[in-house]
Amino acid sequence: MNPLSGKINLDFRSSEPIYLQIAQQIQQLVMKGDLKLGDQLPTVREMATELRINFNTVSRAYRLLDETRLISTQRGRGTYIWEEPDEAMKQKLRQKGLEELALRYLKEAGKLGYTPAEAIETLKQLAQSGQTSLSDEDQQEER
Amino acid sequence: MNPLSGKINLDFRSSEPIYLQIAQQIQQLVMKGDLKLGDQLPTVREMATELRINFNTVSRAYRLLDETRLISTQRGRGTYIWEEPDEAMKQKLRQKGLEELALRYLKEAGKLGYTPAEAIETLKQLAQSGQTSLSDEDQQEER
DNA sequence: CGTATTATTGTATAATTGTATCATTGATTG
DNA sequence: CAATCAATGATACAATTATACAATAATACG
Numbered sequence: 001m002n003p004l005s006g007k008i009n010l011d012f013r014s015s016e017p018i019y020l021q022i023a024q025q026i027q028q029l030v031m032k033g034d035l036k037l038g039d040q041l042p043t044v045r046e047m048a049t050e051l052r053i054n055f056n057t058v059s060r061a062y063r064l065l066d067e068t069r070l071i072s073t074q075r076g077r078g079t080y081i082w083e084e085p086d087e088a089m090k091q092k093l094r095q096k097g098l099e100e101l102a103l104r105y106l107k108e109a110g111k112l113g114y115t116p117a118e119a120i121e122t123l124k125q126l127a128q129s130g131q132t133s134l135s136d137e138d139q140q141e142e143r
Numbered sequence: 144m145n146p147l148s149g150k151i152n153l154d155f156r157s158s159e160p161i162y163l164q165i166a167q168q169i170q171q172l173v174m175k176g177d178l179k180l181g182d183q184l185p186t187v188r189e190m191a192t193e194l195r196i197n198f199n200t201v202s203r204a205y206r207l208l209d210e211t212r213l214i215s216t217q218r219g220r221g222t223y224i225w226e227e228p229d230e231a232m233k234q235k236l237r238q239k240g241l242e243e244l245a246l247r248y249l250k251e252a253g254k255l256g257y258t259p260a261e262a263i264e265t266l267k268q269l270a271q272s273g274q275t276s277l278s279d280e281d282q283q284e285e286r
Numbered sequence: 287c288g289t290a291t292t293a294t295t296g297t298a299t300a301a302t303t304g305t306a307t308c309a310t311t312g313a314t315t316g
Numbered sequence: 317c318a319a320t321c322a323a324t325g326a327t328a329c330a331a332t333t334a335t336a337c338a339a340t341a342a343t344a345c346g
Binding site: 072074075077082 | 155156160
């Protein structure tokens with residue numbers, strides 16, 4: 001069994017592309033310590049089969065992480081955790097991830113006809129009212 | 144201890160295939176005089192074990208060098224330095240090596256969206272500003 | 287010695303793994 | 317509706333590894 005079997009949960013209904021979902025979740029697993037330096041990730045084909053997607057999509061996620069030097073992909077050999085990000089890096093990655101999420105939120109809101117200002121306002125109110133269950137328990141897989 | 148133990152440094156993250164890295168570095172060692180006519184190279188398995196790669200990858204590097212007559216591989220016997228390149232040959236090899244590096248640089252820059260002109264400009268500036276530590280001290284091994 | 291046996295060395299071929307390129311699809315935009 | 321673009325898929329490819337093999341050397345034994 002590979003090290004992150006069942007730990008990647010995709011939401012095929014999300015507008016978030018699945019290659020980003022994969023990349024972000026792997027990033028989080030590293031930051032949580034579930035994946036450590038030197039660990040081998042599943043091959044693109046393994047993971048693709050498990051997630052029932054094309055292996056090129058996994059490859060794209062891996063390439064993204066390779067560019068940030070979080071992992072190392074080696075043709076013919078496999079893919080490995082390359083560096084455990086230091087605090088600064090973690091912060092940067094978190095920031096970047098957040099920004100992507102934020103951008104998507106605004107974009108989606110825009111589709112629904114809301115201005116950024118409106119989207120922000122709604123967000124604020126939501127944050128104040130329902131302060132329960134906003135933490136990160138494991139989510140259910142969707143498809 | 145074999146004659147080039149620790150003298151081959153691989154970068155598994157490079158897009159340069161490791162069989163080429165090996166071949167080029169052996170070539171350089173011969174040109175530098177670290178390897179002389181008649182010297183035996185480590186067996187494919189020895190070197191593979193040291194570098195933590197498959198011996199077929201070493202074999203491929205050896206085959207490459209065998210084809211240029213720099214070394215002689217003999218099944219069941221081993222691998223030996225075959226001829227020390229004369230000055231003309233050395234010059235040619237150095238030139239070829241540099242061209243390969245240049246090509247690679249441009250290719251990588253291209254992937255990042257830079258035109259050759261931009262890549263060249265950046266290179267120029269870099270060369271002017273930081274003229275320190277551009278020599279060839281031994282590099283750190285990567286994985 | 288001579289020969290059989292075993293170990294050592296490089297080689298050939300197929301399987302595995304990531305990559306590059308182009309095609310398809312579905313949504314967005316004008 | 318056509319054009320366009322991003323995400324995903326299909327296909328062919330390149331690097332590396334796994335496995336079985338062939339040639340040579342080293343050793344054992346008569």
